Amino acid sequence: MSQPTLRGGSEADRKIILDKHQKYLEANAEFDWVTLRDQLWSASPDSVFFNLNGHTYRGRDHWIQLWKFYKGQLTTGYWEPYDIGGVVTGDMATVWCHRKTKAAWVGANPRPDGSAHEDRQFVSRSTMVFQKEAGDWRVVHVHFSEHGTSPRPGGI
Numbered sequence: 001m002s003q004p005t006l007r008g009g010s011e012a013d014r015k016i017i018l019d020k021h022q023k024y025l026e027a028n029a030e031f032d033w034v035t036l037r038d039q040l041w042s043a044s045p046d047s048v049f050f051n052l053n054g055h056t057y058r059g060r061d062h063w064i065q066l067w068k069f070y071k072g073q074l075t076t077g078y079w080e081p082y083d084i085g086g087v088v089t090g091d092m093a094t095v096w097c098h099r100k101t102k103a104a105w106v107g108a109n110p111r112p113d114g115s116a117h118e119d120r121q122f123v124s125r126s127t128m129v130f131q132k133e134a135g136d137w138r139v140v141h142v143h144f145s146e147h148g149t150s151p152r153p154g155g156i
Contacts, residue, residue, distance in 0.1 A: 002082060006095065009088025017093050017130055017137055021084070024128070024139070025099075029078040031071040033064045042131060042138035052124055052144040053113070073107030079124070091132035098147060099124050123147035 006014045020040060027035040041047065041060040049057040057063040079099035086095035104119040105111050129141040 002084070004084035004086070004095075004097075006084075006086045006088055006093075009090075009093065013088055013093070013137070017086070017088060017095060018084075020130065020137055020139075021081075021095050021097075021128060025079055025081060029076065031067040031074075033067040033071075036060075036067065037064060040139055042133060042140045044133075044138075044140060047140045049141065050143040050145075052146065073105065073109055074103065075106050076101050076103045079126075081126075093130040093137065094127065095130070096125070096127045099126055 004018055006018065023035065024040050027040065037060060041063060043060055045059045047059055049063050051057060051066065057066060079101040081097040081099050084097040086093060100123050102121045125145050125147055127143040128139055130137045131140045
């Protein structure tokens with residue numbers, strides 16, 4: 001894995017933000033919603049999260065409901081990050097990366113999207129926006145999407 005390249009902000013803030021990014025990846029591997037609630041996601045009701053499933057979740061508690069549903073239904077393991085970059089300015093920071101994972105639907109409930117059972121490896125893209133709240137960095141927005149596998153339009 002290449003070294004993350006966050007620019008701006010203090011060295012201490014960059015370290016905390018990257019540590020929180022790592023903590024998110026670890027929590028996500030287990031759908032550890034307690035860590036998410038207590039250490040990572042902002043409690044602000046204005047926070048908005050765009051999930052890889054294509055849906056928008058408004059506020060931390062909405063996202064936690066999703067993780068409580070997924071726990072025991074979906075396994076992904078650790079999402080291995082690479083190409084980590086970002087910018088820290090004042091009380092805001094953005095971290096982006098690509099992530100490799102394998103997803104498997106293991107639950108007794110049918111998949112919510114109605115698709116056939118599909119276990120596969122894939123790469124996703126992640127953008128996380130952090131805001132400093134009461135001296136602690138918290139995530140106020142995420143945007144996850146699947147990395148394209150088809151040729152780029154126009155060969156670009």
